[in-house]
Amino acid sequence: xxxxxxxxxxxxxxxVSKQYSGKGGPVHAxxxxxxxxxxxxxxxxxxxxxxxxxxxFRIIAGLxxxxxxxxxxxxxxxxxxxxDMGVVFxxxxxxxxxxxxxxxxxxxxxGGVSAAERRERVDSLVDLVGLEGFADSYPKELSxxxxxxxxxxxxLATDPSLLLMDExxxxxxxxxxxxxxxxxLDIWExxxxxxxxxxxxxEEAVKLADRVVVMAKEPGRIRDVIEVDLPRPRSRSDAxxxxxxxxVLGLIRE
Amino acid sequence: xxxxxRRELEDATESADLPLSSIDAxxxxxxxxxxxxxxxxxxxxxxxxxxxxxxxxxxxxxxFRAEAESGEMxxxxxxxxxxxxxxxxxxxxxxxAAGVAFGWSRLLDDLSAPVVRLLRPVPPLALVGFAIAxxxxxxxxxxxxxxxxxxxxNFYAAYGGVEGVSEDLLDVAxxxxxxGDLELVRxxxxxxxxPEILTGVRTGLGRCWMLVVASEIFGVPGIGRRILRxxxxxxxxxxxxxxxxxxxxxxxxxxAFRAVQRRVLAWR
Numbered sequence: 067x068x069x070x071x072x073x074x075x076x077x078x079x080x081x082v083s084k085q086y087s088g089k090g091g092p093v094h095a096x097x098x099x100x101x102x103x104x105x106x107x108x109x110x111x112x113x114x115x116x117x118x119x120x121x122x123f124r125i126i127a128g129l130x131x132x133x134x135x136x137x138x139x140x141x142x143x144x145x146x147x148x149x150d151m152g153v154v155f156x157x158x159x160x161x162x163x164x165x166x167x168x169x170x171x172x173x174x175x176x177g178g179v180s181a182a183e184r185r186e187r188v189d190s191l192v193d194l195v196g197l198e199g200f201a202d203s204y205p206k207e208l209s210x211x212x213x214x215x216x217x218x219x220x221x222l223a224t225d226p227s228l229l230l231m232d233e234x235x236x237x238x239x240x241x242x243x244x245x246x247x248x249x250x251l252d253i254w255e256x257x258x259x260x261x262x263x264x265x266x267x268x269e270e271a272v273k274l275a276d277r278v279v280v281m282a283k284e285p286g287r288i289r290d291v292i293e294v295d296l297p298r299p300r301s302r303s304d305a306x307x308x309x310x311x312x313x314v315l316g317l318i319r320e
Numbered sequence: 321x322x323x324x325x326r327r328e329l330e331d332a333t334e335s336a337d338l339p340l341s342s343i344d345a346x347x348x349x350x351x352x353x354x355x356x357x358x359x360x361x362x363x364x365x366x367x368x369x370x371x372x373x374x375x376x377x378x379x380x381x382x383x384f385r386a387e388a389e390s391g392e393m394x395x396x397x398x399x400x401x402x403x404x405x406x407x408x409x410x411x412x413x414x415x416x417a418a419g420v421a422f423g424w425s426r427l428l429d430d431l432s433a434p435v436v437r438l439l440r441p442v443p444p445l446a447l448v449g450f451a452i453a454x455x456x457x458x459x460x461x462x463x464x465x466x467x468x469x470x471x472x473x474n475f476y477a478a479y480g481g482v483e484g485v486s487e488d489l490l491d492v493a494x495x496x497x498x499x500g501d502l503e504l505v506r507x508x509x510x511x512x513x514x515p516e517i518l519t520g521v522r523t524g525l526g527r528c529w530m531l532v533v534a535s536e537i538f539g540v541p542g543i544g545r546r547i548l549r550x551x552x553x554x555x556x557x558x559x560x561x562x563x564x565x566x567x568x569x570x571x572x573x574x575x576a577f578r579a580v581q582r583r584v585l586a587w588r
Contacts (some may be wrong), residue, residue: 129491149497159488163511163587173496204587224497283481 076228076260077103077126082135084121084286086235094285095121098135101291103228108254108261110275112268114318117222123232123264126151140227147209149173152221152259156233158213160205166192166216173224191219194253211242218250222257229254232264247274251298268318272310273300280317289317375557384561392546397565400532400542403459407466407535408528412521415471419478419515419520424505436475444469445534452538462535462542469531470524477520481513515588518581525577529570 084096095118103109113119124130128147137144139151147153158296160169179187192201195215205213211231211236214234221229234250249272254261265271271278282289286307294310303309359377366376375383387393420434422428444465449459485508493508510517536544543562550558 081353127491127495130493147491147494147497149495151495153495155488155492159486159492161489161508163514165587172493175507176497176503206529206587220492220496291356295584 070112075102076105076140077262078138079122079126080138082132082137084118084123084125084130085133096125096132096278097285098230098269099281099286099288100135101288103260103262104243106258106260108251108274108276109263109279110261110271111264111279112266112271112279112314112318113286113289114283115266115280116286117283119281120232120265121282121286123230124250126262127151127230146202149224150226150228152218152224152226152229154214154217154221154229154231154234156196156236158205158210158237160213160216160220162205165196165202165204167210168224169205170219170264172220191222194222194256195219196249209242210238211246214238214246215249218253222253222259222260226312227260229259229261231261233266236265236267243270248299251275268311268314269302272296272307273302274313278280278314279300280314282318282320289320292317321408325376372554372556375560380557380560380564381548383557384564387558387561392564393562396543396562397543397569399540400536400544403466403540403542404528405461406459407463407531408470408525410463410526411467411470412474414467415474415524416478416517416521418471419475419480419517420482420510422475423479423482423513424501424509440472444531445537448538451535457539459540461538461542466528466531466534466557467526473524473527474517474520477523478513478517481516481520482509483523484516485509485512515585518584520582522574522577525573526570528574529566532566 079099079101082096082099083094084090085094087093099118099122101109111119112123121177125132125169126144128137128144128151139148144151161172165187170191171184174184174187189201192198195218197212197215197219200212202207205216208216217234218229229280235246238246251274253259263271263274272294278292278294280289280292281287291307291311292314296304296306296310302311362374363377365376366379380580384393422432447465447468451464455461457465489508490504490511493504498504500505532542533544533547536542537548539545543565547559547562548561550556
């Protein structure tokens, strides 16, 4: 960790802009986006489609470079993908030729971890996401919700300080989504990881987050950051939940 | 939790039957009927032709037995295997390696594209001159021709497989700490492309049996030589008997390789 690390700030996004060259001149996918995520915090980024949230996700993950600005993780500048960030994608992207156990073990195979230790760690992660009994199954044998659990376990395997997720529950049915949301909150509480979670679903953001970063489009930018001061577990039938929901939705519609 | 998973498993997608592993009795039976029908048709046709045009299946069977018993057939097979095997192994290995490398590296691909287009249409048979000049009249020259045939099939299969590897899987691997081309190729590209690579290997192994005939055209002894010589002498029964040997070898290798393929690709 760098010496100039502001205490407690896990992720800091500073003035990130991204331009693509389009047919009718440059397209401003992101314009001067800045925000921070505290250590152990659960932050959701929510916005309409086309607001650049997936671009922002890819830049934070180190998979794309910003045109301007920078991203820091634990004080160190992100200059490419790093195992200190566990990344979860909407479409799971499991390695189909590996079993559940093999997928979870992927990030641990570069040496440094003994086989016995690796096995123990993998098994405990498989248990953590509730897939005991499926450790030797191949991805083709799993449902969408189960695949996403594997992806989460795989992302946690290298013990990253940040879990970065891009609409992870966007491809599963409503019932499974609700279940996965609760499980993610459990995992978050158990592991104390910092979570940065991208979604287009306002309800999901209000349900999960300590703070919601609301984005707007054309150009992609931050409209406001809302602190959700509600005890967990949260229920959408609460009046307070509804108030937050309306407030975030209002910001998106503005 | 367990019940949740069971519920999810119920709507888990198309995992039921694997296209590779279905051996059904009906198909086997129909196959036998097909073979029997073919032989019967051949027999009837042979009644109306002199034996140097089309010998009957019985005559061919008799020749096959005689050639097998005299030991001629086994010797010829052994001679052919001596260039089939090194040709297939070398051509397959180099073809897969080059296909993976050129499919992965944009630089290599751009550099090689014109050369590949120039060399690709050259039939292996046209390289007989090079085979003789570089390797002499012998197993090495014949193996060279076979290797060239295997090379291109494997090159294109591996190249296509690597090109089709999902960028997303590579992103996942990078975000899990995999660095450098070699590591990415080893941990993601090759396993992801393995279905295409193995299909290429299988096709290539079959093609190598066909090339056995061509590779022996300049005088190297073996099954191909035997077929060419018998053809010149109008011994059509001998030609067919040795073609059968090639077919049987093809079948044997193909069935064995398919079993391997099924095991390796059990995840599909």
